Amino acid sequence: MAAGLMDEFSPLFAIAVAAELAGMHPQTLRQYDRIGLVKPTRTAGQSRRYSMRDVVQLREIGAMSAEGLNLEGIRRILDLENHVSELTVRVRELEHALSNEMLARPGRRVFAAGSEGDVVSLRAGERSKRSNAVVVWRQLGQRSE
Incomplete structure (x- = not known):
């Protein structure tokens, strides 16, 4: 990807913004990072930066959790x-x-x-060998006359 271009994997959002976009508390995002459900990029100062793909994955985690799946199952x-x-x-x-x-x-x-x-x-230039077997089929229940 050329410099300056962004895609769904570009780390854009600080944890507070990502949490708001995902409808979660920032502490929940920290927990998910610790257990490896979502792996945000880290800045030079070790701050988390979430991509749009991370936010989508956080929403998926939230939906699965709401359906009753535990975190190990979601992982x-x-x-x-x-x-x-x-x-x-x-x-x-x-x-x-x-x-x-x-x-x-x-x-x-x-x-x-x-x-x-x-x-x-x-x-x-070679041809495949064809079967020359004849298959006769009659629907069950029909009489031949």
């Missing part, structure tokens, strides 16, 4: 959501790398769907 949910986000980013990176590789080497590999739904690798 686990947030960890899983963060892990899914990281994996989603990684999958996109791998898809991009694969597509670049496939474009860089046209005709090297061809893939087809196998009869069981599996992926079959074929050499360029």
Whole structure:
């Protein structure tokens, strides 16, 4: 990101402002920081600075807490959501790398769907083997005449 540009991860808000935006008491934010539910950025003087993403996460924590989840359960949910986000980013990176590789080497590999739904690798110019089995289907309860 270029200098001077802000996004949802930019540390903008002091604890009092973040607490007000999240509808919480500043002490609650300090507790959540201590137990690792939200990890605000620290300034050189060690003051907490919250991003808009932190505020959204604080609101999510508040909603889950209001639904009766305890803090350990909320922490686990947030960890899983963060892990899914990281994996989603990684999958996109791998898809991009694969597509670049496939474009860089046209005709090297061809893939087809196998009869069981599996992926079959074929050499360029090779056709997949097709099943020539015949399947006869009749709806239950119907008589053939």
